Amino acid sequence: MMDVEGFMRHMLWDRRRWNRVLSSPLTYTLLGGVLRLTRGNWPLDAMYQMGVFAFNETGRAYVGKAPVVWSSAFFPVELAWGLGLCPFSPEVAAAYIATLGFGEETMSMGEQAGYSRDICSFHRCIAGAASAGNLPRPAALLASTHLCDGAPLLFQNLAALYGAPLLALDIPYNSSPEAVRYVAGQLEQVWLSLADVTGQRPDRDKLAEAVRCSERFRAQMQRVNELRCRVPSPVSGNDMLGFIYLFFVGQGSREAAEIAAGLAKEIERRVAGLGRSGQTGTQTEKYRLLWMHLKPYYNNELMKFVEQDGGVLAMEEFSHVYWTPLDPEQPFLSLARKTMSHFAFKPVTERIRVMAELARKYRVDGIVHFSHHGCRTASGGALMIKEALRDEGWPVLVLEGDCIDGRSEACGGMLTRMQAFLEILQERKLGCAL
Amino acid sequence: METVLGWVCAYTPEEVFAALGIESFRLCGGENQASAVQYLPVNLCPLARACLSEGLDNAGTGASLSGVVLTASCHALVHLANAFQHARGGNGQFFVHLLDLPRTFGREDDAACRAFAAALRDLAGRLGEFYGAAWSDEAFLTAIDKQQQVRLLLRELYRMRRERPEQFRAAGLLEVVRAAGRTRKEELAPVLNSLVASLQDAGSGDNWDSAQDGMQDGGPAAAVFLEHLRRQGSSLGPRLLVTGNSLPPAYFDLIEDLGGNVVGDDLCQSYRYCLPDTEQTLDGGGRDLFMTLARSYLRRPACPRMLAGAERFAYLQALIRECQAQGVVYHTLKFCDASIYEYALLRNRFMEAGVPVLYLETEYRDAGLEQARTRIQAFLEVLGPPTEKY
Numbered sequence: 030m031m032d033v034e035g036f037m038r039h040m041l042w043d044r045r046r047w048n049r050v051l052s053s054p055l056t057y058t059l060l061g062g063v064l065r066l067t068r069g070n071w072p073l074d075a076m077y078q079m080g081v082f083a084f085n086e087t088g089r090a091y092v093g094k095a096p097v098v099w100s101s102a103f104f105p106v107e108l109a110w111g112l113g114l115c116p117f118s119p120e121v122a123a124a125y126i127a128t129l130g131f132g133e134e135t136m137s138m139g140e141q142a143g144y145s146r147d148i149c150s151f152h153r154c155i156a157g158a159a160s161a162g163n164l165p166r167p168a169a170l171l172a173s174t175h176l177c178d179g180a181p182l183l184f185q186n187l188a189a190l191y192g193a194p195l196l197a198l199d200i201p202y203n204s205s206p207e208a209v210r211y212v213a214g215q216l217e218q219v220w221l222s223l224a225d226v227t228g229q230r231p232d233r234d235k236l237a238e239a240v241r242c243s244e245r246f247r248a249q250m251q252r253v254n255e256l257r258c259r260v261p262s263p264v265s266g267n268d269m270l271g272f273i274y275l276f277f278v279g280q281g282s283r284e285a286a287e288i289a290a291g292l293a294k295e296i297e298r299r300v301a302g303l304g305r306s307g308q309t310g311t312q313t314e315k316y317r318l319l320w321m322h323l324k325p326y327y328n329n330e331l332m333k334f335v336e337q338d339g340g341v342l343a344m345e346e347f348s349h350v351y352w353t354p355l356d357p358e359q360p361f362l363s364l365a366r367k368t369m370s371h372f373a374f375k376p377v378t379e380r381i382r383v384m385a386e387l388a389r390k391y392r393v394d395g396i397v398h399f400s401h402h403g404c405r406t407a408s409g410g411a412l413m414i415k416e417a418l419r420d421e422g423w424p425v426l427v428l429e430g431d432c433i434d435g436r437s438e439a440c441g442g443m444l445t446r447m448q449a450f451l452e453i454l455q456e457r458k459l460g461c462a463l
Numbered sequence: 464m465e466t467v468l469g470w471v472c473a474y475t476p477e478e479v480f481a482a483l484g485i486e487s488f489r490l491c492g493g494e495n496q497a498s499a500v501q502y503l504p505v506n507l508c509p510l511a512r513a514c515l516s517e518g519l520d521n522a523g524t525g526a527s528l529s530g531v532v533l534t535a536s537c538h539a540l541v542h543l544a545n546a547f548q549h550a551r552g553g554n555g556q557f558f559v560h561l562l563d564l565p566r567t568f569g570r571e572d573d574a575a576c577r578a579f580a581a582a583l584r585d586l587a588g589r590l591g592e593f594y595g596a597a598w599s600d601e602a603f604l605t606a607i608d609k610q611q612q613v614r615l616l617l618r619e620l621y622r623m624r625r626e627r628p629e630q631f632r633a634a635g636l637l638e639v640v641r642a643a644g645r646t647r648k649e650e651l652a653p654v655l656n657s658l659v660a661s662l663q664d665a666g667s668g669d670n671w672d673s674a675q676d677g678m679q680d681g682g683p684a685a686a687v688f689l690e691h692l693r694r695q696g697s698s699l700g701p702r703l704l705v706t707g708n709s710l711p712p713a714y715f716d717l718i719e720d721l722g723g724n725v726v727g728d729d730l731c732q733s734y735r736y737c738l739p740d741t742e743q744t745l746d747g748g749g750r751d752l753f754m755t756l757a758r759s760y761l762r763r764p765a766c767p768r769m770l771a772g773a774e775r776f777a778y779l780q781a782l783i784r785e786c787q788a789q790g791v792v793y794h795t796l797k798f799c800d801a802s803i804y805e806y807a808l809l810r811n812r813f814m815e816a817g818v819p820v821l822y823l824e825t826e827y828r829d830a831g832l833e834q835a836r837t838r839i840q841a842f843l844e845v846l847g848p849p850t851e852k853y
Contacts, residue, residue, distance in 0.1 A: 143807035145824070146796050149504075156807070174566060178537050178768070180805035185772050190816075196786060197770060201563040201578060202535040205585070208563070211578045377545040402506060405800065407506050409542035412550045416501075 032070070036063045038129050047163050055087030059365065072268050075292035082284045083121075083274050090117045090165040096227040097165045099187075100278065101172040101180035103371065104198065105364040107243045107281030108220045109171065111236035112229040117165055118277045120180070123154035125279065127326040127433040129215065136434055149403030152183045152434035165191050166187050169226045175200035175374045196222055203345050204369045212365035220361075237357035239281035240364070244355040246280055249289035251350045256296045257343065260392060261314040263299045266342020267332045270324055273347060313459075315339025316454045319388050321346045321398040321414075324406045327435040334444050338451050344391040377410040381417045388423055394454045395424040397447075402431045424449040424457065464527070466529035468590075469518050470644075471510075471543070472536050473731040474760055475574050478741070479587050480532075481606035481648065483596040487528065489644025490514040491709075491732060494828050500548035508539035508799050509827035510709060510765075515546050530558025530593070536768050537801055544795065558593045562586055567761050569771030579757035586627070587753070605753050607741050609648035616655035617643060617737040620692070625660055625786050628724035629698055633705075634712035635691035637733050644686075644736065654684045661689075694719065701846035702726040704788035706779060707795050708802040709733075713829045717836060718792070723843050727786035729765060729779060730794075738763040767805040775805070776812050783818060790819040790846045792839075797826050819846060 036059070040050050050056050064080055071077040090097045097114040100106045102120050109116040116297035126135050138152060138157030146153070158164050170188045172181035174197065181197050185353055196219045201208040224231040256263060272292075279285025318335070320342045325331055334341075352367040372383040388396055391422035408429075415425045430443055467488040468480055480487040492513025498520050499512035518528050528551075528731045544561045551557040563582040565575035591598055617640060624631040643651055665673050671693050700722030705715075706729040718725060728734045741759040763777045765771035783791065791813060795802040806822060814819045821842040825831050 096668050125512060143810045144506055145795070145803045145806075148800060152804075174770075179804060182767075182772055182800060185770050186804060186808040189772065195568075195770070197566070199566040199568070199575065201565070201582070202541070202561055203563055203585075204580070205581070207581050208578065211574055305765060341529040376548065377542070378548075400504070405542070405798070407537040408504055409538055410545055412502055412504055413545060416549075 031058070032067055033063055033127060036060065041129065041131065044131075044134070051091045051163070051165075052093075054088065054092050057084060057092070060084050060088075062150050072265060073292065073295055075288050075295055076268060076271055078284075078288045078291055079274060079279075080246065080314050082279070082282075082288060084245060086115060086278065087117075089115045093165075096168040098223065098227070098230075099167040099170045099184065101170075101177065101184060102177045102277050103368070104171045104173040105216065105280075105368050106171070106218065106278060107239045107360070107364060108223060108236070109240035110242070110281030111220070111360070112167075112224055112227065112231070113235065114227055114229065116171075116225070116278050117167070118274070119155040119158075119164060120151050121274050121277055122158065122164065123151040123433055124273075124326040126154055128156060129170050130327075132327050132433050133436060135163075146434075146437070147403070148306065149177075149401070154180050154306070154433050155183060156187070159190060167191055167303070169193050169223055170195045171197075171223070173198040173200055173368060175368065176371060178405060179403070183420065194222070194226055196226075197375070198368070200368060200374070204366075209362065209365050209369060212369060213361040216361040216364055233360075240355050240357040240360045242283050242286045243280045244357065245286035246275070246289045247291050247350055247352065247355065249286065250348070252293040253289065253296055254344070254348060254350060256300055258391060259300055260317070260343075262317065262341045262343050263296050265336070266318070266320055266345050266348070267324070267336065269342070269348050270345055272321075273323070276347065277311070313339045314341045316395065316451060317341055317343035317391065317393045318456075319344050319346075319384065319391060319393040319396045321384065321396065322401055323347065323432050324399060325430060325435065326432050328440070330440050331430070331443055331447065334447060335451075338448070340451060343393050344387050346384065346387075349387060351383065373406060377413050378417075380410060381414050383419055384414065385418060385423070388418070393423075393459065395426065395450065397450070398425065398427045398430075400427055400429045402429065402434070402437075424453055467526045468530045468558065469514075469531040471514050471540065472530075472533050472534040472564070473735045473766070474536065475532060476564070476583055476586075476756055476760065477644070477648075478603065478606040478610050478756060479583060479590065481609070482603035483590055483594065483598065483815065484602070485590060485594055485596060486526070486647070487532075488518050488528070489641060489732075490531075491641050491644075492517050492827065495520070496828070499546070499737070502549060503542060506798055507542060508537070509796055510799070511539040513827055515543055515550075518547060519550055528557075530560070530592075532558075532560045532562055534562045534564040536564055537799075539799070540696075558590070560586060560589060565567040565761065567763060567769050567771055569769070569774035571693055571762070576754060576757045576761055580751065580753040583753045600752060606648070607752075607756070609652060611741050612652045613643055613648045613655060614737045614739070615650065616659050619659045620655075620662070621734055621737065623659075625726050628702065628726045630694055631692055632694040633715035633719060633725035633728070635688075635693070637710075637712055637715060637730075638691045639688050640733050640736050650657055654682065654688070655679065657682075658685045658688050658692075661685075662692075673729055698722045698724060699848055700724055700847065701789045701843055702787055703790055703792055704728065704779070704783055704786055705730060705792045705794060707793045707806065707823075708799050709796070709827070710792075710794045710823075711825060711827055712827065713832060714794070714825065714835060717832060718839055721836070721840050721843055723839065725763065725780055726788055729764075729782060735763075735766065767801040772805065772808050776809060779809070780816065780818075790821065790842065791822045792823055792842075794823045797824055 068077050097115045098109045100116045106116045135157040136153045139153035141164045142160045144153045170184040172184040273284045352370050355363040370377045398411050400411050411427045418425045467486045469490045496512040496516050498516040503512050531547050533540045548559045552559045565578050702724050704727045709732045739759045
């Protein structure tokens with residue numbers, strides 16, 4: 030039976046046809062049909078709903094139904110939803126390109142465009158796809174400086190390529206009240222500029238509505254996370270990492286709020302033993318893991334290996350809801366606080382504190398830091414994090430790898446290291462049992 | 464052992480340290496990065512790793528670090544601050560401060576200046592508290608004045624180098640600027656004054672011995688600087704501008720050994736250090752010295768992390784014209800995002816403008832010199848000799 034990825038691979042097998050395929054409304058009509066046919070195969074119905082949402086939005090972007098704005102990860106995308114625009118995350122697109130198996134050739138094109146292999150492979154992939162004209166043309170590019178040095182730099186280059194403005198946020202490291210006001214001021218300016226560039230009327234009521242949706246999303250995801258404290262875990266963390274689209278693109282949309290609410294209900298039913306297959310938890314849960322950063326998208330071997338060996342991602346760093354409730358009456362201040370409150374843009378002790386807290390809350394057996402090669406923010410602190418968490422008694426594995434680029438690493442080596450780590454966890458469990 | 468405050472980025476306001484009477488020392492890192500291994504991963508900026516090693520080993524400082532002030536310029540420096548805190552900061556006896564440095568995006572931004580001024584004021588307060596030093600506006604004005612004197616004198620050396628590159632050793636000039644970030648400005652200014660005066664007197668001929676004779680006022684330090692600056696042998700090879708990220712001294716020597724003439728640079732350990740023009744007056748109306756300093760720093764030509772690509776290209780083009788450079792060496796440190804991404808942008812612009820560019824990547828150590836030799840040699844051959852004698 031055809032799956033969605035198989036269908037997309039088939040549609041895009043000839044790179045010369047990419048632009049025609051991606052910009053044709055027929056593609057998305059067909060995709061919708063494939064999605065409906067495969068609905069029963071998704072591990073969570075919310076994943077199916079997210080697929081529908083993501084493909085609809087991607088279609089809107091490629092077909093040109095609304096002005097497209099590119100948004101870098103962790104940019105408060107509520108600003109774009111509040112103007113009725115079509116946000117597009119090239120980072121998520123890069124992950125999907127890798128998932129479909131087109132990552133290597135796309136990255137090679139990025140490297141030919143002058144991007145060194147020492148930078149983030151997400152960005153090389155984006156640069157390659159952009160240089161080939163395979164991404165939807167942006168009316169503006171939105172980037173934030175706080176959690177990634179590379180994204181705003183890449184967006185600056187691509188803004189020049191597309192002749193579109195870069196609207197970037199400068200986020201201070203120290204979050205004093207003055208600093209919050211400084212960011213809030215920039216957010217308002219970006220919102221106004223974005224309205225101007227895209228020919229939209231800056232409507233404060235619409236922005237408040239987007240912030241309200243974002244707040245509903247936050248509250249529902251927090252509910253999801255509370256439900257996930259159960260042992261055994263009611264949901265696969267590997268599946269949860271798939272919801273990154275909602276975190277990066279969806280916040281501020283009605284759809285993301287509804288999908289999050291549906292997800293929470295679905296997990297509630299599972300917890301109550303009413304899941305659609307009678308499943309109440311992950312079938313073979315031997316080790317509960319806290320997973321830091323992302324995972325390889327170019328193949329699923331590592332994650333499959335973890336799951337086959339009885340490992341469960343009880344919680345992921347990316348699923349953690351770290352920000353406080355948003356106030357639709359104060360959209361800019363609220364979004365400024367949200368943006369600045371990320372625990373990874375603080376002294377590394379804060380990331381350590383949050384991870385230790387999650388490790389306790391989700392009763393994990395060990396912590397895996399997947400060190401994406403090009404990510405200075407996450408992997409730059411990995412050794413200090415490992416030492417500190419180990420001192421607190423957690424087994425920690427710093428697993429060097431890459432989310433998109435599988436060319437430079439031997440997957441076997443990564444699996445061996447993971448296996449050795451799981452064995453340590455097993456020994457610790459046996460030790461406890463004795 | 465004397466204690467000093469370490470710093471790295473050229474946007475660090477030494478004037479604040481001097482106003483508080485705190486000795487400061489610019490960490491530049493060296494060949495040895497071993498002490499950083501347990502704190503920072505190998506895929507992080509080698510300059511940050513080298514500076515951590517230098518700071519932890521007290522290597523080359525001749526003094527012990529009592530703290531560091533690092534700018535939040537990039538995640539490598541953020542993690543450098545984390546590593547210092549992790550390694551030394553546990554007992555509260557070591558000062559670690561991460562100074563917010565707003566990005567300008569290539570425009571004059573009052574809000575960014577105000578934010579930087581607030582960050583500077585906060586830094587001064589925290590330093591005063593930690594070191595038990597009292598703040599005085601008068602001392603601040605003196606510090607600004609001395610710093611400006613040093614910068615102007617250094618710029619004069621750069622001007623002379625631009626006119627007579629065959630006589631000046633680029634690595635020597637780099638060493639003088641590095642020393643400027645490690646020396647009290649009131650002590651350095653007379654030394655540089657003497658050095659500049661004697662080099663001016665020596666004129667354009669090969670009169671460096673007479674420069675040495677005419678430099679009694681500068682004392683032994685000036686003589687050492689002069690020796691560093693003196694280029695052995697001369698060349699009429701191509702005139703080059705070096706930009707991107709901090710190039711280790713051995714690579715400057717290599718370029719010159721192969722016949723190139725470095726006539727200008729845009730590097731943070733080198734010419735960029737001399738750039739801010741600080742107003743030596745109180746800020747109009749508000750009498751806010753921190754605002755004055757913040758404006759001065761943020762107004763200078765942007766570095767790659769400032770996200771001011773178009774303005775930077777215009778600035779580099781002007782620099783190329785001013786230096787009459789025939790080609791550009793763009794240096795990136797491995798894993799330095801700011802310069803690696805910028806290169807992808809500037810490469811095309813330079814190409815369109817017909818400016819030949821050599822991309823050089825190093826690990827901030829001499830290990831790759833031989834690979835670089837072949838690339839530099841080929842580049843110089845392509846450029847050929849200068850079109851006229853300067």
